[in-house]
Amino acid sequence: xxxxxxxxxxxxxxxxxxxxxxxxxxxxxxxxxxxxxxxxxxxxxxxxxxxxxxxxxxxxxxxxxxxxxxxxxxxxxxxxxxxxxxxxxxxxxxxxxxxxxxxxxxxxxxxxxxxxxxxxxxxxxxxxxxxxxxxxxxxxxxxxxxxxxxxxxxxxxxxxxxxxxxxxxxxxxxxxxxxxxxxxxxxxxxxxxxxxxxxxxxxxxxxxxxxxxxxxxxxxxxxxxxxxxxxxxxxxxxxxxxxxxxxxxxxxxxxxxxxxxxxxxxxxxxxxxxxxxxxxxxxxxxxxxxxxxxxxxxxxxxxxxxxxxxxxxxxxxxxxxxxxxxxxxxxxxxxxxxxxxxxxxxxxxxxxxxxxxxxxxxxxxxxxxxxxxxxxxxxxxxxxx
Ligand SMILES: Cc1ncc(COP(=O)(O)O)c(C=O)c1O
Numbered sequence: 001x002x003x004x005x006x007x008x009x010x011x012x013x014x015x016x017x018x019x020x021x022x023x024x025x026x027x028x029x030x031x032x033x034x035x036x037x038x039x040x041x042x043x044x045x046x047x048x049x050x051x052x053x054x055x056x057x058x059x060x061x062x063x064x065x066x067x068x069x070x071x072x073x074x075x076x077x078x079x080x081x082x083x084x085x086x087x088x089x090x091x092x093x094x095x096x097x098x099x100x101x102x103x104x105x106x107x108x109x110x111x112x113x114x115x116x117x118x119x120x121x122x123x124x125x126x127x128x129x130x131x132x133x134x135x136x137x138x139x140x141x142x143x144x145x146x147x148x149x150x151x152x153x154x155x156x157x158x159x160x161x162x163x164x165x166x167x168x169x170x171x172x173x174x175x176x177x178x179x180x181x182x183x184x185x186x187x188x189x190x191x192x193x194x195x196x197x198x199x200x201x202x203x204x205x206x207x208x209x210x211x212x213x214x215x216x217x218x219x220x221x222x223x224x225x226x227x228x229x230x231x232x233x234x235x236x237x238x239x240x241x242x243x244x245x246x247x248x249x250x251x252x253x254x255x256x257x258x259x260x261x262x263x264x265x266x267x268x269x270x271x272x273x274x275x276x277x278x279x280x281x282x283x284x285x286x287x288x289x290x291x292x293x294x295x296x297x298x299x300x301x302x303x304x305x306x307x308x309x310x311x312x313x314x315x316x317x318x319x320x321x322x323x324x325x326x327x328x329x330x331x332x333x334x335x336x337x338x339x340x341x342x343x344x345x346x347x348x349x350x351x352x353x354x355x356x357x358x359x360x361x362x363x364x365x366x367x368x369x370x371x372x373x374x375x376x377x378x379x380x381x382x383x384x385x
């Protein structure tokens with residue numbers, strides 16, 4: 001008889017935001033009303049142009065496998081976006097469409113790192129990075145960041161970690177999840193130059209581009225053709241459930257990634273690809289949604305400190321407020337559970353983002369509707385009273 005237990009490498013920590021989502025859904029199925037501030041997903045549906053393109057694709061009748069790297073029209077449209085948004089002339093051959101950026105990480109990590117490689121990232125940071133690396137036999141090197149460097153990784157951090165035990169990669173997100181902080185173009189360039197000097201691969205998670213409230217985010221491609229850039233239609237484009245994203249790769253990685261994608265996923269859903277082509281032409285609608293986030297952001301940044309949520313990083317981009325809950329608890333996980341069950345507000349405990357310090361923090365997403373944010377704050381006020 002085989003041992004009735006899962007493999008050792010599948011033993012990753014839960015993605016707690018998703019667990020909170022499940023707990024909230026269970027309460028909702030029992031008739032409770034919950035304000036959702038736990039997962040980072042827009043309250044708005046995909047823009048009208050995307051929905052129309054999807055309708056047309058459905059009427060067309062046939063949805064099939066596509067080329068593993070994505071339909072050519074979409075790869076071309078993504079390449080054109082780099083010209084429009086960043087002034088970069090990008091060869092569409094370097095674009096690979098993926099099943100959300102999540103699949104992009106899987107492909108990128110598999111495609112460039114061998115087992116045992118060490119990849120640096122900021123803590124707090126997005127939890128799935130560490131879990132994906134771990135199932136692939138790679139090591140996440142989490143470097144604590146804080147207010148002294150406005151919550152971003154610096155070349156000094158990198159040099160120090162590399163001196164201790166050599167690194168193979170650096171992964172950053174700007175705007176970042178959960179802090180919302182941004183790495184400035186100068187800081188980004190300095191990190192890339194340091195990586196090149198030390199022989200460390202640079203991976204740039206640009207999923208929150210477009211969602212900036214204090215200065216534009218620059219793409220890593222501006223400073224290096226060697227960087228691996230990962231992006232998605234999930235956040236700015238409001239398409240989480242369509243599961244579609246993309247990577248921009250150095251030329252020599254395109255064919256290996258294609259072979260991996262062929263066998264791992266065959267292709268990205270055809271419907272989502274055809275619809276996503278229209279997303280880049282929906283800017284007025286998407287900017288109106290972003291203006292709603294800006295109002296939510298102002299509301300939360302004004303009200304949350306008054307409620308006792310402290311030490312909030314700048315939240316210059318993305319749609320999160322990451323706050324200290326030290327005033328209330330030293331166990332944010334049970335605090336979040338009570339907030340959900342007693343207060344009717346779902347939010348994510350910091351342990352998801354920072355295993356070492358997250359027991360004192362929580363993340364609140366303000367990507368929902370403005371009325372929902374108002375209601376969430378009123379509930380928190382009542383619950384904490
Ligand atoms: C920083 C970051 N990267 C990647 C993802 C994954 O998104 P998706 O797979 O929907 O593109 C998320 C989702 O919340 C995220 O916050």
